[in-house]
Amino acid sequence: MADWRKISGGVTAARGYRAAGITAGLKPSGLPDLALIFSDVEAIAAGVFTTSQVRAACVDYCRQRLQAKHSARAILCNAGQANAATGTQGWFDTLQSAMAVAQALNIASDSVLLASTGVIGQRIPMDKLNAGIPKVVAALSDTGSDNAARAIITTDLVPKSIALETTIGDRPVRIGGIAKGSGMIHPNMATMLAFVTCDAAVSPTLWQQMLTRAADRSFNSITVDGDTSTNDTLIALANGQSRTPAITEFGTEAEKLEAMLTAVCQHLAKAIARDGEGATCLIEVQVTGAHDELSARQIAKTIAGSSLVKSAIFGRDPNWGRIAAAAGRAGIPFEPDDLQIKLGDFLLFENGQPLTFDRAAASAYLKKAAISAYLQEDTVLITVSVGNGHGTGTAWGCDLSYDYVKINAEYTT
Structure with a gap:
């Protein structure tokens, strides 16, 4: 507390x-x-x-x-x-x-x-x-x-x-x-x-x-x-x-x-x-199991910053493959078989294997977060584990919407 x-x-x-x-x-x-x-x-x-x-x-x-x-x-x-x-x-x-x-x-x-x-x-x-x-x-x-x-x-x-x-x-x-x-x-x-x-x-x-x-x-x-x-x-x-x-x-x-x-x-x-430009929800990425805090934060920031992950969240698409890809390119070594990915309470990937999950319910979770975002009550939570290390780290981002392009295309005009 x-x-x-x-x-x-x-x-x-x-x-x-x-x-x-x-x-x-x-x-x-x-x-x-x-x-x-x-x-x-x-x-x-x-x-x-x-x-x-x-x-x-x-x-x-x-x-x-x-x-x-x-x-x-x-x-x-x-x-x-x-x-x-x-x-x-x-x-x-x-x-x-x-x-x-x-x-x-x-x-x-x-x-x-x-x-x-x-x-x-x-x-x-x-x-x-x-x-x-x-x-x-x-x-x-x-x-x-x-x-x-x-x-x-x-x-x-x-x-x-x-x-x-x-x-x-x-x-x-x-x-x-x-x-x-x-x-x-x-x-x-x-x-x-x-x-x-x-x-x-x-x-x-x-x-x-x-x-x-x-x-x-x-x-x-x-x-x-x-x-x-x-x-x-x-x-x-x-x-x-x-x-x-x-x-x-x-x-x-x-x-x-x-x-x-x-x-x-x-x-x-x-x-x-x-409050990201054009955003409809907050994304929080929590990473555990890394070698140290710096490594965990690097993976979390890479996932939160991925345009593909952000676009999937905006489209309410529980596409865990984009999360896995972002984690893999973060520049931090880990064993793929140790990778686990959760979206809210939905376990999507574990021990290097995709899992069966309720796609419609996971998509509804993303929609609920978007509806509640401006009330600051709900956040899209992505939880990733990459091993058994003591390093933990968190990063925050937002989804990538059509309005982001519109706002920045017209910024000085």
């Missing part, structure tokens, strides 16, 4: 944080497009970013800032323009954005972190951004998380938010998060942004290690379409305002905090996969 409980508040659930989201005119749609998260005190900061060689200016900026200084107070995010592949001027726009936020908040510019999302190759309209920064600062509130969550989305159908609470040293500790992401989603991050706030006191090295592992078990284990983007950013702040003793080394309290951090990241990651 989880040693935490779900609470309201998103990124403002943790003590000492305020947030805001406004319409600054950056999106042609006129929807909210500028978000700010602010800690009342300097907070330990950690980040995980895209592995792409083509990166947005804000990604390089945050990497440099976090290498030089492991703390921050503010995160500004604009939606509408990725500010990626925008050359030298895009870099200057990033620096100017940080300075404008710092001036409006009366803090040092190196305490500001930045994120952007939108169309690659488009600069941020700096006149609109500069006009919007004082407004988003004025709108900061300890109940502003929902507004911030709405202001960071692009093709998402719904905002994504979560907050959890546990007890450390007889005092409550909270972690909250918001995220955006719907398309260009693939392991090793994706077109996704996620911002996490925590009120525990943690050493910079430990906090970064926790976040990296949490990312591997969440955002790096989801896939929608096999594309990784230029702007992927996961930033986590820990400001110590819970007044609990500082966690500086691994132990029971560190494990407890990391487990809750991972749970927050996994909730947001699954919300991204469920």
Whole structure:
């Protein structure tokens, strides 16, 4: 049983944080497009970013800032323009954005972190951004998380938010998060942004290690379409305002905090996969029996990312052969005779042999998951065993529908 409980508040659930989201005119749609998260005190900061060689200016900026200084107070995010592949001027726009936020908040510019999302190759309209920064600062509130969550989305159908609470040293500790992401989603991050706030006191090295592992078990284990983007950013702040003793080394309290951090990241990651462009259901792939966790996750991610598996799920076709094929090409050795495949409660393949199963009932299971997906009540569960090893891993994805092509064919038109 989880040693935490779900609470309201998103990124403002943790003590000492305020947030805001406004319409600054950056999106042609006129929807909210500028978000700010602010800690009342300097907070330990950690980040995980895209592995792409083509990166947005804000990604390089945050990497440099976090290498030089492991703390921050503010995160500004604009939606509408990725500010990626925008050359030298895009870099200057990033620096100017940080300075404008710092001036409006009366803090040092190196305490500001930045994120952007939108169309690659488009600069941020700096006149609109500069006009919007004082407004988003004025709108900061300890109940502003929902507004911030709405202001960071692009093709998402719904905002994504979560907050959890546990007890450390007889005092409550909270972690909250918001995220955006719907398309260009693939392991090793994706077109996704996620911002996490925590009120525990943690050493910079430990906090970064926790976040990296949490990312591997969440955002790096989801896939929608096999594309990784230029702007992927996961930033986590820990400001110590819970007044609990500082966690500086691994132990029971560190494990407890990391487990809750991972749970927050996994909730947001699954919300991204469920909201995949054109998706009708969430797919969860659980792999057991591998040599180690990394191997199990690799098999799970390969299955979840297979276009053939995803298309079969959309067609409500319990085609286990596509699952077996994806597992076999994952690059992880296993004995085919050890392979077992289940779809929900339906055992389809075992000991290297196909089994007789109720195909109509299995197809109905897939249809039920699709109908209930938007209620977040049902998930298509694929369970695969590849041997007797101790390695287990999970990945999440979504089905591949006609609407995915339509959405992306018309993205800039």
